[in-house]
Amino acid sequence: GDSVIQMQGQVTLSENDFLFINCTYSTTGYPTLFWYVQYSGEGPQLLLQVTTANNKGSSRGFEATYDKGTTSFHLQKTSVQEIDSAVYYCAMRETNTGKLTFGDGTVLTVKP
Amino acid sequence: GGIITQTPKFLIGQEGQKLTLKCQQNFNHDTMYWYRQDSGKGLRLIYYSITENDLQKGDLSEGYDASREKKSSFSLTVTSAQKNEMAVFLCASSTPDWWDTQYFGPGTRLLVL
Numbered sequence: 001g002d003s004v005i006q007m008q009g010q011v012t013l014s015e016n017d018f019l020f021i022n023c024t025y026s027t028t029g030y031p032t033l034f035w036y037v038q039y040s041g042e043g044p045q046l047l048l049q050v051t052t053a054n055n056k057g058s059s060r061g062f063e064a065t066y067d068k069g070t071t072s073f074h075l076q077k078t079s080v081q082e083i084d085s086a087v088y089y090c091a092m093r094e095t096n097t098g099k100l101t102f103g104d105g106t107v108l109t110v111k112p
Numbered sequence: 113g114g115i116i117t118q119t120p121k122f123l124i125g126q127e128g129q130k131l132t133l134k135c136q137q138n139f140n141h142d143t144m145y146w147y148r149q150d151s152g153k154g155l156r157l158i159y160y161s162i163t164e165n166d167l168q169k170g171d172l173s174e175g176y177d178a179s180r181e182k183k184s185s186f187s188l189t190v191t192s193a194q195k196n197e198m199a200v201f202l203c204a205s206s207t208p209d210w211w212d213t214q215y216f217g218p219g220t221r222l223l224v225l
Contacts (some may be wrong), residue, residue: 009152043116043202043216044155089154100214102154 002027004092006103014111019077021106023064023090026071033057033066033073034091034100044089047075085110114139116217118203123222127195133188133220135203141215142208144186148172149200149219158201161186162208190222197224 003026013019025031032051036044048057053068062077073090090103117136125131137144142163147155157170159178167178177189186203200221204214 004154041218043204043218045216046213049213091154099157100155102156104152104154 004103118217141205145204
């Protein structure tokens with residue numbers, strides 16, 4: 001069945017460190033891929049999305065490339081800040097149904 | 113812009129109790145969703161509604177009922193709360209277009225004693 005895998009449950013960094021969060025997906029067809037961010041006490045909000053394979057999405061200094069060859073959509077940021085501390089979810093939208101499938105989330109803690 | 117409001121923010125219940133969570137949106141979106149969020153887990157879809165009076169089961173519908181009373185509101189009922197259950201319930205809405213973004217509310221935090 002369809003799935004989204006985020007292996008890193010927790011990531012702890014210092015300010016200005018490089019961020020890399022793994023995300024791989026499994027499905028048939030050509031899904032749209034997303035990263036959502038959830039700050040403490042709030043609901044998830046869309047960070048970025050990419051519809052087309054081999055395209056890159058970017059927002060607020062974060063970027064992710066839709067790599068159909070490796071079925072990956074890793075999230076990167078060159079220099080994280082304390083305000084980036086949040087839970088990050090990779091998600092996939094099925095082509096036919098529009099249904100979203102989420103990964104388990106990665107808790108990012110950035111120390112000052 | 114718009115906003116999604118979920119009430120209550122915190123809900124404490126007793127084992128076996130029927131509990132109702134409410135969601136309101138002013139985006140004028142047709143489609144609304146209920147997700148369950150457990151610690152360390154992704155969001156799992158409980159129910160969704162494409163339009164007023166429509167209901168569709170998600171992957172986790174057993175133990176829940178839902179009601180789409182009008183376009184702007186979508187309720188979720190836990191039919192029999194399970195002891196020591198703890199989760200966050202998230203409401204979301206979107207246009208009917210399958211490519212559109214889902215917008216989430218802040219969640220209702222449930223604790224069953």
